[in-house]
Amino acid sequence: MVNMWRVGPSPSWPLVVVIIDEAHTYFRDHKGRRTKKLAALAAENARLVEDLVKKGRxxxxxxxxxxxxxTSDAIPTFIRDVCGAALSFAQRTTEASVAALGEDIRNWPDADPVGLQGTEYVGVASMAIEGREGFTRVRTPWVDEMSVARVAGITRHLTEDPAQLLAELIGPSLHKVPDIADDETGEA
Known part of the structure; x- marks a missing residue:
C-alpha cells in the first residue's frame, strides 16, 4: 500500500482531519442492565476509533x-497509546500530565505542563511527537474572530466533505445512525 505522506495530498487523495471533541463522551463506560446498548455502543466507538488512529495515518x-x-477512564489506553502526537495545555498535577503525555514526561520536568500556569502561558502546550525524544513546547496564538472568518473564507476552496468524496468513489452508501437512547429514561 502507498503511504500518502510519501506522495502528498492531492484533490483525489486529500488530507482528512477528523476532530473528535469531548472524545471521552464516546467511550464512557456504561454499567447496569438498562445501559447495555450504550455500553455496546461505547465499545464499538472505541474499536472504530482505535482502527482509525492506527490505520488512518x-x-x-x-x-x-x-x-x-x-485519563485512561476518559480515553482508553489502547487508543491513547497509538496516537502519533500528544499535546497538553496547563495541568494541575504531574499525574494529569502523565495521563495526557505518557510516563516519559516525568523524565523531562522542564516540559511538564504543570509549569504552564499563569497568563504568560495562555496558548502554550507541551507536545510529544512520535519518533522524537523529549517534548516540544508549542504556542497557539490568539486570533480574533474576524481574522479567522477571513482566512476561512479565503481557504474554503481547499476543503471537501469526506462523505461527498466517498460517494463519488463508491456511491452514496453512508447514512446517519439515530442516537441510541436509554429505553426507560430517554437519555443518551
Whole structure:
C-alpha cells in the first residue's frame, strides 16, 4: 500500500482531519442492565476509533481526540497509546500530565505542563511527537474572530466533505445512525 505522506495530498487523495471533541463522551463506560446498548455502543466507538488512529495515518487521515482530561477512564489506553502526537495545555498535577503525555514526561520536568500556569502561558502546550525524544513546547496564538472568518473564507476552496468524496468513489452508501437512547429514561 502507498503511504500518502510519501506522495502528498492531492484533490483525489486529500488530507482528512477528523476532530473528535469531548472524545471521552464516546467511550464512557456504561454499567447496569438498562445501559447495555450504550455500553455496546461505547465499545464499538472505541474499536472504530482505535482502527482509525492506527490505520488512518498512512492514508492521510489525521485524528484529533480532544478532551479536558486524558485519563485512561476518559480515553482508553489502547487508543491513547497509538496516537502519533500528544499535546497538553496547563495541568494541575504531574499525574494529569502523565495521563495526557505518557510516563516519559516525568523524565523531562522542564516540559511538564504543570509549569504552564499563569497568563504568560495562555496558548502554550507541551507536545510529544512520535519518533522524537523529549517534548516540544508549542504556542497557539490568539486570533480574533474576524481574522479567522477571513482566512476561512479565503481557504474554503481547499476543503471537501469526506462523505461527498466517498460517494463519488463508491456511491452514496453512508447514512446517519439515530442516537441510541436509554429505553426507560430517554437519555443518551
Amino acid at each position: 498512512s492514508v492521510g487521515i489525521f485524528s484529533v481526540l480532544a478532551t479536558q482530561k486524558a
